[in-house]
Amino acid sequence: MTAKPDPLIHPITRLSICGLLAAGADWIEFAALRDAAGISDSVLSKQSRVLEDAGYVKVRKGAIGRRPRTWFRLTAEGRRALEGHLAWLAQLEEAVSGSARDVQQALRSPFESVVVAPLAGTETTGVVER
Amino acid sequence: MRDVARDPAALELLRVQRSQLADRMRPPWWYLTGAAIGWALVFACPFGSRYLPHADYWTIVVAALAVACLLQLGLDRATGMKVGPRPLRVLRDGIFYYRPGRPALIAMLVVSLAATVTEASLIRRGLLVAAIVVAALAVVAEMAGQQARLRGIRQELRAGGGAA
Numbered sequence: 001m002t003a004k005p006d007p008l009i010h011p012i013t014r015l016s017i018c019g020l021l022a023a024g025a026d027w028i029e030f031a032a033l034r035d036a037a038g039i040s041d042s043v044l045s046k047q048s049r050v051l052e053d054a055g056y057v058k059v060r061k062g063a064i065g066r067r068p069r070t071w072f073r074l075t076a077e078g079r080r081a082l083e084g085h086l087a088w089l090a091q092l093e094e095a096v097s098g099s100a101r102d103v104q105q106a107l108r109s110p111f112e113s114v115v116v117a118p119l120a121g122t123e124t125t126g127v128v129e130r
Numbered sequence: 131m132r133d134v135a136r137d138p139a140a141l142e143l144l145r146v147q148r149s150q151l152a153d154r155m156r157p158p159w160w161y162l163t164g165a166a167i168g169w170a171l172v173f174a175c176p177f178g179s180r181y182l183p184h185a186d187y188w189t190i191v192v193a194a195l196a197v198a199c200l201l202q203l204g205l206d207r208a209t210g211m212k213v214g215p216r217p218l219r220v221l222r223d224g225i226f227y228y229r230p231g232r233p234a235l236i237a238m239l240v241v242s243l244a245a246t247v248t249e250a251s252l253i254r255r256g257l258l259v260a261a262i263v264v265a266a267l268a269v270v271a272e273m274a275g276q277q278a279r280l281r282g283i284r285q286e287l288r289a290g291g292g293a294a
Contacts, residue, residue: 012140019144020151024286025211028151032210036151064207071212089141 003087008054010085013039013047018056018082021074027060030070048072056081144290152287154209157280161205162273168197169272172242173265176249213283230289231282238275241268 009018016037021028028036034044051057056078060071074082157165171194178187206212245268252261 012143015140016144016147019290020147023148023151023288023290024283025151025213027212029207029210032151032154036147036154038147086141093141 002084003091004084005088006081006085008050008056009082011047013037013043014051015082015085017044017047017051017072018074018078019086021057021072022079022082027071027073030072033072051078054078145288148290149288151211152284155211155213155280155284155287156209157205158208161201161208162276164197164201164204165276166269166273168194168201169269170265171197173245173249173268176246176253176261177265179250180253230285231279234275234278234282238272238279241271241275245271 009015016039017033020033020036030041030044034041037044039047048057048059052059056075058073058075060073062069062071171190175187175190175194178190182190245264248264249261249268252258252264
């Protein structure tokens, strides 16, 4: 699997939809997906259509009695794109936390050289003198 | 629309959403009751094959299968998720991964085979009470296995099914 960003599933709503569909269920019903993703009916309809047009999501419509029901599933192409995108995101997260560590280290270094090191030296001297 | 790259909590949000989805995979009371009835019918088959005419025996088998299908349909509707038959392992990136519910499923198969054979053997020797006790224990064991299997499915949903 190659880690690469996918502009289609980059927006967080579409990432949520794909991520939930990839979680392990074969098909997920409209209401279950909407509730888990925490989005409105119209947003789910709009975004799922974009994903369906791209071939990432398969949509099956049916009815139970008079109630229309819509089921979604992630296609193999959608899964590949999602896995690549998630791997890229994980790399990004790692890079961001790595650079944050560097910044902290850089901020700590002058402080240590000016304040901590002389104090440590004093302490050591104190121990020797005792 | 919010952008993932500018939202450092995006992956964490996805984990929370998957956890919410996994929480939906909790069977309602009628599913567990129906499953117990279904398993009781399965373990009644050795008695049926011995004491019932041929046609009645097959009625039990068909009834058990019908109960299983109806329960699965009901669970799909209640949870909003179709999980379907699951292979014991999946191939990802050239490596086989064992699924979380695998030990429970294997245990359920072993228990059903062992209990059916033991029951048939006990019935042949005329030990009816012992056979009924074995059937009852097998139903309890199968129900525990079913719960463990559903826990495995929830665990897989939380983990993201291998994606991330």
